[in-house]
Amino acid sequence: MSGRFDGKVAVVTGAAAGFGLATSTRLAEEGARVVMVDWSADQLHAAAEKLGQLPVVADVSQEADVDGYVRAAVDAYGRIDLFHNNAGIEGRMAPMTELSVEDFDRVWAVNGRGVFLGLRAVLKVMKPQRSGAIVNTASMAAIKGAAAFSPYIASKHAVLGLTKSAALEGGPFGIRVNCVAPGHIDTRMARDLTKQINPDDPDGVFESVSASVPLHGRYGTATEVANLVIFLLSDEAEYISGSLHLIDGALNAG
Ligand SMILES: NC(=O)c1ccc[n+]([C@@H]2O[C@H](COP(=O)([O-])OP(=O)(O)OC[C@H]3O[C@@H](n4cnc5c(N)ncnc54)[C@H](O)[C@@H]3O)[C@@H](O)[C@H]2O)c1
Known part of the structure; x- marks a missing residue:
């Protein structure tokens, strides 16, 4: 079967469930070889086996793990064309005055530092290739506040900032970087x-x-988000970079 991503190598984080699993499924259906990354080992191995793709157990908040999943992809397939930098956690909902430093740091480590570490490691591979497409998973929380949800809101605003910075750094190398903002x-x-x-x-x-x-x-459904992600990863999005793409059923249109 031929598909839009024949011959392409993709890395997806948070691939054992939710959006990451949906994106991995669509990419595999359309011909990509997918390196599926998650810290939830049993769920990941089951998902990767079902899709016939390569699982790598890693915690995206840990530098050595991130360098490890990128190395595993390059060792297995020699390159990385597509990256869905997606893993994230919601953390504890409470007003700022009731949050501990640990509450904040836990969310930041995965959603902020994890996205940075993934971008840094994958860009090191894509720059010499002089090509690549990256989609970070932000959220509508990247463009608005919410009471009792400050660590998550702050981390998703950071994903938008990292997306723009990476798009500027990647542009001269033919690398596109966008983020999706699901509702x-x-x-x-x-x-x-x-x-x-x-x-x-x-x-x-x-x-x-x-x-x-x-x-x-x-x-919305995870597959509806995956459909947007794979469009942004595809050559059809060749002139789209550095931008945030809402998928929220018009929730933020008012
Ligand atoms: N569901 C929503 O309504 C929604 C809306 C906007 C944005 N998001 C974002 O979408 C992304 C995916 O969320 P989802 O709804 O699919 O959630 P989910 O919990 O269904 O799936 C997330 C996956 O990421 C993995 N993961 C979490 N932390 C990890 C870590 N440190 N290292 C490796 N893997 C890790 C989990 O094990 C899980 O398999 C997140 O970044 C989330 O913030 C979700």
């Missing part, structure tokens, strides 16, 4: 957030969030 998407993370918002009635939270979305009155 409410039905994954493990979104379900856990409904429990944090109201442990007594997470289903009620899910329903009211769904009703707040202008388009279709529902959460």
Whole structure:
């Protein structure tokens, strides 16, 4: 079967579930060889086996692990063409006055430092190739605040800043860097957030969030996000770099 990504080598972080799994699936369907990275070993191995792709267990917040997953990709396939820098965590929801330094640092380590480390290591491979496409997973939290969610909000604003900086650094080498900014998407993370918002009635939270979305009155799906990611990774997006791409059912259009 021939596809848009025949012969391409892709690395996807957070690949055991949610958006990362959906992107890995679409990339594999369209011909890419995918290096699937996650810290959740059992789930990752099961997912990679199902897709027939290469699993690498790594914590994206750790420098040695990040250098390790990039080395594993290059050792296996000799190059990296596509990178979905996606792994992230939501952390604890609470007003700033009730957060510990550890609460902040935990989210920052994965969502901020992890995205930086991934960009740094992958750009080192892509620059000599003089080609590559990268999509970071930001969030609508990259463009707006939210009470009781400051570490996550700050980390996703940082993803937008890292995206712009990397696009400027990569541009002269033919490397494109964008970020996606999903709204409410039905994954493990979104379900856990409904429990944090109201442990007594997470289903009620899910329903009211769904009703707040202008388009279709529902959460998005991981596959809908993956469809945007793979467009941005594809040659069809050849002139798109340095920008944020909302996928939120018009939630932030007002
Ligand atoms: N679901 C949403 O509504 C939503 C909206 C906007 C942005 N996002 C962002 O999308 C990304 C993916 O989220 P999701 O909804 O698919 O969540 P998810 O929890 O379903 O999947 C995240 C995956 O990342 C892995 N992961 C987490 N921390 C890791 C680490 N340090 N090292 C390696 N792997 C790690 C997890 O094991 C999991 O497999 C995150 O960056 C999240 O912030 C999600």
